Amino acid sequence: MAKEHVALRNRDVVRRSNRQSLSDETLKRLFLWPTLILLITFNIFPLLYSLYLSFTDFSAIANVPPNWVGLRNYQEILGSDQLWRYFQNTGRYVVLSVGLQTLVGFGLALLLRRRFAGSGLITTIILVPMMLSPIVVGLFWKLIYNPSYGIFNYMLGFSAGRGPDWLGTPQLAMWGVVIVDVWMWSPYVMLLCLAGLSAIPDYLYEAAEIDRASGWYTFRRITLPMVAPLLMIAILFRTIEAFKTFDLVMGLTGGGPGDSTELVAVNLYRIAFPQWQTGKASALAYIVLVVIIGVSNIYIRYLNRIKEG
Amino acid sequence: MPMVENPGRARAARTTRAVLAVAVCLLFLVPVIWMLMTAFKPRDAIISVPPRVTFTPSLEGFVGLFTQRSTLTKMQMERYQQRTDLNWMDEIALERGLAIIGPSKYRDRLLNSVIIASASTVLSVALGVLAAYAFSRFRVKATNDWQFFILSTRMLPPVVITIPIFLMYRQLGLYDTHIGMILLYTVFNLSLAVWLLKGFIDEIPREYEEAALVDGYSRWQAFTKIVLPQAITGIAATTVFCLIFAWNEYAFALMLTSERARTAPPSIPTVLGTAGIEWSAIAAGSLLFLIPVVIVTFALRNYLLRGITFGALRR
Structure with missing residues (x-):
């Protein structure tokens, strides 16, 4: 009796609210479509356009309509040793900087996971580098790396003028860029790891302690698996960002010395804008x-597996 | 026995950790402090060997940032020194044998940055929270594909989509306009906003809304009165992230603006003077550029940390 009464009243309410307001279906569309339309207009259309341009010899500053050249742009790019070297540079850069960021960021998170007086302030302060504009950071680190009056070599203990020229030596320049990137973005990894760490319930550690599990075992079997999903998100975002690195290199080295820090994104910009080879740049853009998309697909699959497992 | 031993050891470990954390924090701060100091250093202190920590503060950098100067000849200088209508900026420039011939463009560029970053942040967070709610609560067809598509838009290197967008904007008259840049940055931040906010909204128990719906709230009311207040930490954190990305963005601004809508990041490198690099001006520019971001982040510090530790607080 009573149950029936409640059910009746619920139906009543539902019917009334349907009359007065938007249905869930309409609301869903209203909520979703602005975002999807914007993203499609600004991503899919341009990409289709540049797919077409990649088969032409178009130059955005010439007043000549695009001329179909078939696969010539792609052949030129894939047959060029130079571009392979830029791809290698980029790969090395991504592995080095994301790897180091993961280690440093996770380490920082372990250091800061237990609250102590001032830990909140310290966490916030450590986050400052990642708020800075990469182009500005790049320019400014040029001063820090300066072999004669920079503070970097000085802090490493070299006397003035004796330390290495980090950005002027082809073998070191890549490390110079990686160090700055690690300085900037380890805090990002730290932030996500901290979130993961603080979600681990204490009773897991208490249970491990009762079982007299070793510190390493506890880390491997409790800490790491619990942080893994958020750590993977951090690595995913950082890998993608590192692949796109443009600002930092423009500020620090401009691709030099020689082409030792010329990353694909930097070279793409060079071909597209100062050189105005729009067709060829579109082809390279498609290869990138x-x-x-290949790399991020792997990561997202991995991410989903972790989430489900 | 272990019960007696543990507290002392735990305290020692905690102290070690705290000391290490402070040390790391200071290390991370060195470049920032160096930037702060450089902004106020006179020219000779910047290039001194070994690097100098003490110096007489000077506003040379800020003057260099906001003005255009020309070098004076000896004769001009003598005449110039006798003038009585010089303000403090002229005086500082004069010490280096320079005369201010007009304002630099940096102030306008900074203003452009403010307009474009804040407008685009508001737009992307507003749109993002709606989309995130829809993805979180409604059955969306091919929801994983859409979400992958949204994330994939963020993976594109700016220069990849800038090539066609440059051509598109040139056709539509959006090249070098505020509206063009606001739209572009909104799109650029949308994927981040949707993903971050969906995570936050997913963690709000559905039962709250369901209870509200049973109580006669419409879906819209449930969204605005139940979900939005619950998601405020997430929204705050997302806002800060979007703001920082839009504020710092360099590549799009470099390629899609030239004069009217140019923002600060692509302008700071051009402050590089002809007579050597004006480090103090670069540092001063960076400092002014950094301050708003730090203020916003510190103001939202509690929200940010709470937003990031959301899972823990729900427990």
Whole structure:
């Protein structure tokens, strides 16, 4: 009796609210479509356009309509040793900087996971580098790396003028860029790891302690698996961002010395804008796109597996 | 026995950790402090060997940032020194044998940055929270594909989509306009906003809304009165992230603006003077550029940390 009464009243309410307001279906559309339309207009249309341009010899500053050249742009790019070297540079850069960021960021998170007086302030302060504009950071680190009056070599203990020229030596320049990137973005990894760490319930550690599990065992079997999903998100975002690195290199080295820090994104900009080879740049952009979508697909699959497992 | 031993050891470990954390924190701060100091250093202190920590503060950098100067000849200088209508900026420039011939463009560029970053942040967070709610609560067809598509838009290197967008904007008259840049940055931040906010909204128990719906709230009311207040930490954190990305963005601004809508990041490198690099001006520019971001982040510090530790607080 009583049950029936409640059910009746519920139906009543539902019917009334349906009359007065938007249905869930309409609301869903209203909520979703602005975002999807914007993203499609600004991503899919341009990409289709540049797919077409990649088969032409178009130059955005020439007053000549695009001329179909078939696969010539792609052949030129894939047959060029130079571009392979830029891809290698980029790969090395991504592995080095994301790897180091993961280690440093996770380490920082372990250091800061237990609250102590001032830990909140310290966490916030450590986050400052990642708020800075990469182009500004790049320019400014040029001063820090300066071999004669920079503070970097000085802090490493070299006397003035005796330390290495980090950005002027082809073998070191890549490390110079990696160090700055690690300085900037380890805090990002830290932030996500901290979130993961603080979600681990204490009773897991208490249980491990009762079982007299070793510190390493506890880390491997409790800490790491619990942080893994958020750590993977951090690595995913950082890998993608590192692949796109443009600002930092423009500020620090401009691709030099020689082409030791010329990353694909920097070279792409060079071909597209100062050189105005729009067709060829579109082709290279498509190659980069395929690589990036491939890499991120692997990560997202991995991410989903972790989430479900 | 272990019960007696543990507290002392735990305290020692905690102290070690705290000391290490402070040390790391200071290390991370060195470049920032160096930037702060450089912004106020006179020219000779910047290039001194070994690096100098003490110096007489000077506003040379800020003057260099906001003005255009020309070098004076000896004769001009003598005449210039006798003038009585010089303000403090002229005086500082004069010490280096320079005369201010007009304002630099940096102030306008900074203003452009403010307008474009804040407008685009508001737009992307507003749109993002709606989309995130829809993905979180409604059955969306091919929801994983859409979400992958949204994330994939963020993976594109800016220069990849800038090539066609440059051509598109040139056709539509959006090249070098505020509206063009606001739209672009909104799109650029949308994927981040949707993903971050969906995570936050997913963690709000559905039972709250369901209870509200049973109580006669419409879906819209449940969204605005139940979900939005619950998601405020997430929204705050997302806002800060979007703001920082839009504020710092360099590549799009470099390629899609030239004069009217140019923001600060692509302008700071051009402050590089002809007579050597004006480090103090670069540092001063960076400092002014950094301050708003730090203020916003510190103001939202509690929200940010709470937003990031959301899972823990729900427990």
